[in-house]
Amino acid sequence: MSTVKNNNKKAAKSGKKVKKTYADVMGIGSVVHNEKVDFVVGLVFSSLAIYMMIAMVSYFFTGAYDQSLVIQLRPGELISSSHSFQNVCGSIGALMSYILVARWFGIAAFFIPVFIMFCGLQLMGAYKVNLWKWFFSTALTMVWMSVTFAKFLTPIMTDQVFYPGGDHGENSRQFLEGVIGSPGLIAVLGIVAVAFLTFLTSETIAFVRHLLNPIGYITSKVKFSAEIGGGESEDTWNNESASYENPAAQTVSFNEGVATFDQPDNTEDTANRTMVDEETGEIVLHDSEPESVGNTSGKSESETGKDVELVVETGAKEEKACGKNLTHYDLSTPINPREPFTAYKFPTLNLLKKYDNDSKPYIDKEELIANKKRIVEVLNSFGVQIREIKATVGPTITLYEITPAEGVRISKIRNLEDDIALSLAALGIRIIAPIPGKGTIGIEVPNAKPAIVSMESILNSKKFQESTMELPIALGKTITNEVFMVDLAKQPHLLVAGATGQGKSVGLNAIITSLLYKKHPNELKIVLVDPKKVEFSVYGPIAEHFMASVDEDEDPIITDVTKVVRTLKSLCTLMDTRYDLLKAAGARNIKEYNQKFLSHKLNPEKGHEYMPYIVVIIDEFGDLIMTAGKEVELPIARIAQLARAVGIHMIIATQRPTTSIITGNIKANFPGRIAFRVGAIVDSRTILDRPGANQLVGRGDMLFLNGQEPTRVQCAFVDTPEVEDIANYIASQPGPLHPMELPEPATDETGAGGVGDSSLADLDPLFEEVARFIVMSNQGSTSAIQRKFSIGYNRAGRLMDQIERLGIVGAAQGSKPREVLVTDENSLDTLIAQLRQ
């Protein structure tokens, strides 16, 4: 987008560019190269077009009267006042309309002022259209309509003084009918129309095919409506989704996707010198730098207009470079990242539960006054004078904002925290002294009747619906009742901690839910690690749509520690691969990369593909560290350090916020922290580096920290049945058939010793069977394993590695099968017996 703007700015500033625009429009060498002149000439053109249209419309009513005057008119008499013309545009209007409508093209002559209008608007800079294309399109349509009207309207419009197709249409019709007859003329008109529409949009081909095979079309429609359920028609479906489902993602995929080609150098031949015209959706040359192309013939062509540049400059090269791509992609429009699941419908808000007092905190005046009285009394009793006190009622907490009298030291009030809490007889008092950015002191007091913040009230907010964040997570409401949202892509990783039963799982569900409400299955993949085995099982139905896994045959929700290590290593491999792709694409991060990919600047045949964001959520991270220690900590730290740019984000949760679990390494790499209530001040310090989490009230009361001061937020409540409904809803939508396959983790060099390093338990459960198959069939081929055991490529490759490591087959030899080194079953049995020991 910025490139287009820059080019336009350059165009405005550079004389050379303005000259080209002017020449484009006028079709003659430029006279004056000045933006102001262009504007004024454009204004004249536009006004002339309007004048012509008015005259032509008037001609329909006054033509009969004016015709005799116009025909009798002798040279020089046009401006004579002796004739009184009825046309509202006077003698010139009457004459011009007579020529255009009666003598030339009939009703179709309106295309002439329409084209002049486009020229005018282009010169005025109001629109940017491809004038050559418009010229040929309007000219062809006008001629075609002129003949068509002559054929079909002349017999019914007998009372007009002109032929509906003008003299041109009528003469052409008579000539053609004389030569090829009426059916021949109709056929020619039909062929020209279809050929023209095909040239304009390739959808014509599909449309004509549907027309030719209506039964096939109806069948495909029936299949489609069955897939989305509910028997809704395609139209209703699309309309609905357009109204709410995902306004923000449309911006990403289209506004940004269409945007620009901003690639100066030589990597992608095609992309370098083309760009998608925002208005026309056309591919046009990046015409600002013809010299960079180094093509002198291109330069001379460029003088005649942008379209000619398109044809001449890019012709030979584009055909070669794009030939391969064009067979797969229509370069005139950006790739839709949601293809082929464009029919996917985002979960609707009615899947979420509403509560009686939703979004409206319960205000108990008596409670407020009593609390205020007590706060003032306690502070006075300690000699602290107050100038003003103000209460802000939040969903679960009320903030009393105190302006102390002059001369009162803030630290004095902070030290009275426990005394105030005691006198208010309330748990969860937190003193903020001073409130950042204000000279006041805040005392947060829990409400006697806390309100539930429903997920529905959060997701139904304008803030969430209109959010353009990459990975929006709506966490709940602040003390001032504002929806609290953060972009996970910016965090870039989150640590969630809190004692058991304080709202951690609900918080994780709120995070996942908000992502599911905003992201398409092609845009987001989730890796769920659930050592407790029950927390995330509710997301089972969305595995195919939203999950990523290393072993496609196994449950994508990881519950086993050994698999966690494998998955984390696989994510490290994916991270490295993505970095390589980013480097090759010259992109700094996933957003730039995807934009380039969607605008056809990256060649899929060179391994480029659209990258979905990957969010890794690990519940009970403490359990993992206790069982696997460094083995999980290291890959987690590595991903946390590096993966932000490639769109891999982590959320780790623990109910044991101790330093042995939240180590310095983890803390340093997880700047985003969410603390639910904890029992001790040390735990709060471990999570947030300060007290506060120990003073929370539980049930979703949390502190969010990323930067200076934590924000107190009441987490949105989303219940398991709601999550179930959302998951089932998503599962019923069209989407991928399998979870995204993560790459095979790089093999650990240290483990590549001999038989003594392995035991059967470490190996794939199919190991023995596969090894036997290889030895018996003497076939060391991965694809043979895949075929025989009906397993995926990753798993077959892994098995082959294990078999190689144990010396059963030799090293890979390119595309040839490996050499089988253990040739008889007895030797294999001995080897397996060793492994069993």
Ligand SMILES: Nc1ncnc2c1ncn2[C@@H]1O[C@H](COP(=O)(O)OP(=O)(O)OP(=O)(O)O)[C@@H](O)[C@H]1O
């Ligand atoms: N945001 C919230 N609003 C209202 N109530 C909540 C909220 N979050 C949690 N609760 C209440 O607290 C209970 C426990 O929450 P949750 O299961 O999330 O705790 P937890 O910290 O995950 O516990 P554990 O670590 O044992 O899994 C919920 O069943 C619910 O009743």
